Amino acid sequence: MPKTKTPAQLAGTAAEAIRALNHVTLNSKALPYPPHVSETVQALVAMVDRLPQALQQISGAVRRHAEHGLIRMDDGTDPAKAAGEVSSYLADAIDDVDKLSVSLHVAASVLFHMGTAEKAEVH
Template identity: 30%
Template sequence: MDRDRSPFDIAGAASEQIRALNHSTLDGQGYDHPARVTETIGTLSALASRLQLSISQLDTGYAELLDSGRHYLYDPEGETVTEHSTQVHDQFRTAHQAAEHLHEALSAVQNLTALLGYRESK
């Protein structure tokens, strides 16, 4: 684990790795066997599972920052910090649920692709 980098830097590096994956698999290239698809999907499923914890920890960190009482809204439009924070928390919850659904869907795909065999051409 790399605890010397900021959460922002770590998230940025993870994002760039997904970008690299996207480039290496353009037009379906990069997979020479169904097992490689299954392995990749399994790893992405683990990523989605870990995103759930990251999102929960972001929500907790945000709440702890608000507890300091030193925050204000740049453009309140009649809204209080508490009201705005409730919206933020609700969106964190929505993101957490989306990550959970993504994890479940990717796990299902992994289970299905694991059943595929591959014949070498004669």
């Protein structure tokens, strides 16, 4: 039976996947034709569109930890204030992701209409 991954392990897997994408796309032949670019961007759109939910749920976890007195700050600062800061920054991140999503959706929409010219050569 496969072991269930923790949230941190799943986030690490996502980060590693983006690192691998960055590495493979250094090679100009990794995306040889426009449909390959479109397919890749479509997958990134799906990933980005899922981030706000994850960030909201993480923010909720921090809020619950603060409400139950589970947070101790190693620098002696107020745990409730720190939890509030985290929630505020995560809300900002959600707004930023929403802006990113809009731009990616527009790019994906244009890419969706791109095909490969008949005399195309991979460069």
